[in-house]
Amino acid sequence: MTAPVLMKEAPDTLAPEVLAALQAVAGAPYVTTHPDDFAGRLIEDRGLFRGSALAMVRPGNTAEVAAVVNICREARVPLVPQGGNTGLAGGGVPQGAILLSTDRLNRIRAIDPLNATITVEAGCILANVQEAAAHIDRLFPLSLASEGSCQIGGNLSSNAGGTAVLRYGNMRELTLGLEVVLPDGEILNDLNGLRKNNTGYDLRDLFIGAEGTLGIITAAVLKLFPKPVTRSTAFIACEGPQAALDLYDRMRARSADSLSTFEYAERIALQMVLDHSPGCSDPMAQVWPAYALVELTSADPDADLDRRMTTILEEAFDAGEVLDAVIGTSEAQRDTLWALRENLSEAQKSEGASIKHDIAVPVSRLADFLIQAGVACRAHMPAVRVCPFGHFGDGNIHFNLSRPLEMADADFLRQYPAFNRIVHDIVASMGGSISAEHGIGLVKRAELRRYKDPVALKVMERIKAALDPEGLMNPGKVL
Structure with missing residues (x-):
């Protein structure tokens, strides 16, 4: 990989009174100006950008986040929120700003199985939210390759999608309410678990996908779903994108109630996984031009999804949409097929x-x-x-x-x-x-x-100017 692009120069030090104020709010152990303490947080995940920071602060609750925002506003110091730093667009790279890490905002505040919601703080690791849902026999369906390190706040700020969007939607569809610290330090408390709420503008969607430029998301109410207890996973070979699209249309028509995943990759992508991911092997004896990873899931323990999958694939084979297919017959085999998709991004780096x-x-x-x-x-x-x-x-x-x-x-x-x-x-x-x-x-x-x-750009600029007139929230991003 080429050397990272250096961002604009920043002042070498933070004003002593600003540093003291930050330490008074968050506690001295959670504020540092030593570059070695946050060097890894200044580089974008792929190494394309290297930023700079005056300090890193790690507030422990929403009130502390609001106090930090007020300090930065009064001192006219830019502020960049950062979660797991797994983003691929440089949205969390600071440029001469104070870096606000959300990693201490990691509490699961509430779980309501009957309302099918979980209230979590922005610093919760995605995998931990998935696990908390599983403990009450529910599913939080967002699934990403970085789920072991990415944080909910970053997922919300980028409107993350992943492999289950087909059935469950992206983060906008998975979120009911938010708590947000605004650029003026006020706290927007909209942590409701309502499916219907027509009381004015939908402020939730304003902040989801805004990449921290309009405020800092500190907590969210997320939707839960029935936990699937049966699944059928197939790795399917096809001639190319048109055949895969025809197969998708067939799958959707025949099994829309259970189709949760339809992932596509061409042979070059699979070959990278086979070459660079230990433990991964080609499930087919022959090389094919393209592949689809398809999964059906159901909360019904009696659902015979393998039979349904087999029937649809037989129809698709007769129609020329499928060249070969492998259906996992055990959890281990299904996980092995999934590994061919999940390791793809990492394998390409090699x-x-x-x-x-x-x-x-x-x-x-x-x-x-x-x-x-x-x-x-x-x-x-x-x-x-x-x-x-x-x-x-x-x-x-x-x-x-x-x-x-x-x-x-x-x-x-x-x-x-x-x-x-x-x-x-x-x-x-x-x-x-x-x-x-x-x-x-x-x-x-x-x-x-x-x-x-x-x-649309003018409207975005007006919203930014109205909420953040000083331009201190994650400056230089998006707009």
Whole structure:
């Protein structure tokens, strides 16, 4: 990977009175100005950006967060909230600011099984929320490769999606209420567990996906679902994106009540997993052009999902949509099939620099996009390795490009603007989005201004100015 891009220079020190005020609020052990204490938090997950911070503060509750915000506002010091620092758009990288870590905001405040809700603080690790739900025989369905380290606050701030969006939706659909510290230090308490609430503007959705630019989410009421007790997992080979899209349409028509996952990957992506992920092996004897990971789940213990899966795949085979398929017959086998998808992002890192596009198009245009974008990228650079994979059911594809084998990482990454133009122009022509689930952050600010409706941008700027007139909340991100 090339050396990270350095962000703008920041003052070397924090004013003593500001440091003392922060220590008085959060406690001296939870405030540090020593770079060694937060060096790892200044680098974006892929190493593309390196920021700078005047200090790191780790408040332990919402009142402390509000007090920190007030101190920063009075001193005119920028503030950047950060969760697990697993984002892929640079949204949590500070630039000469105070870094506010939410890791101590890690309490599960309440669980209401009958209302099917769980109230959690922003610093809760996603995997811990999943586990807490499982303890009461419920499901919190957000599932990401980084779930062992990413935090709920970051999931909310980026409107995270993952592999179960097809059935359960992304974080907007999974959230009922929020607690937010606003840029003026006031606390918005909207922690309700209501499915219906028509009392004015929907402020919740204003902060979800805002990447900390409008306030700091400190807690949330999240939806829970019945815990699946049966599942059928199949790894399916197909000829390419059109066959996979036809298979998805069949699966949706025949099993919409239980279809929870439909993930797509081409052979190059699977090969990277096989080459770099110990314990992963090809479940098929023959190499095929593309694959789908499909899962059916049900809370009904008597549901015969394997039979349903087999019947649908037989129909799809007769229609030419399926070339081969493997159905896991045990939990261990199902987990092994899932590992082929879950290890994909990490495996691609071992192949050198990659240029990533987190895009979405209407589901009906997925095959068209994959074909057109692949042809266009190879026309620009014949040796580029096109590595698309993602969530077919919601139109979200991670259209990643790995460097040619003989090209240096730095040389390849200089092609980022050219490949962005190729890919994003095709996305725009299909009525799609240049950011499906990873956010805008630092990476896509210029792209947002190129493709976003100008009136929508003006509305966003007015909201930002109204809530954060000093521009101190995560400055330089999104807008």
